[in-house]
Amino acid sequence: MSSGGLQQEIKKKLPFDSLEQEANLNILRTNDQMQNRFGRFFRTYDLTPSQYNVLRILRGEGKPMPSLEIGERMIQVVPAITGLIDRLEKRGLVCRRRCEEDRRVVYVDITPDAKKLLKRIDKPLMALHKQLCGTLTQPELKELSRLMEKIRAGLNTM
Template sequence: MAGQLQRELKKRKPFESAEAEALLNLLRTADQFQNRIGRFFREFGLTNSQYNVLRILRGEGRPLPSLEIASRMVQVVPGITGLIDRLENQGFVKRERCTKDRRVVYVEITKKAANLLAEIDGPDKELHRELIGHLTGKELKELSRLLEKSRKSLPSDNNAP
């Protein structure tokens, strides 16, 4: 009997392995969630990555070096400078070069961005409930545990910018 993913993909033959099926399931789910999340943030004039930068800065509560922000991103962004440029052009962040080391640029969230994040917070929580709120608390903890365990096979520097 074909599994749901096999039916969705209209795959005639079974998957070559349980690993292949699980990985494709993960990739398909991530793609569908990313599409939905991307549409959500576009409603607020942001990309997923821009939102991530603003959340990092709001959570830290102080300016951070741009490379520190890059290291904390959920998804690796190859062009952190360009991303911060766009946020600065929108009035969401300010930059200041470090006086002790001119190579370091500190990025600070603006009041405008903090207000936008406050506006997004409620709808964002609702989106989370829409996407995975049908899972129980126990299932969510197990899902997180399994995903974290899966990432252990990756090199430790996999999130390096």
């Protein structure tokens, strides 16, 4: 889309007040559309994106993790990590156990059923990632990631 694409897309009559406003609204609009696509994708596996994220973190770690640490590693901040883990546990995708040394700490582990589910998801999810960013070249993808990281670094100093 050419410059001014968002303005036309949302049928905004007047120009944006600033380039910053236009950039932020572009990020928000793109995020909304991507969230919708990821949400639909994960629904076909009876998961939410946040539930998938928990399972992805546990598989990547390869050992039980404290629930609070899982929460810190999430792509999207989830205010109720306990409820999220409750739902996964009810489905038999994670199991919990209390730490013997500190009863306040709860360890969460991924189950074999969850690993099988993730294995089914891996290839179709990679295809979705490629589809969603398929209009960008490899250098553009690297630049996009660099710019998003730069924005987040600035947010962390506020």
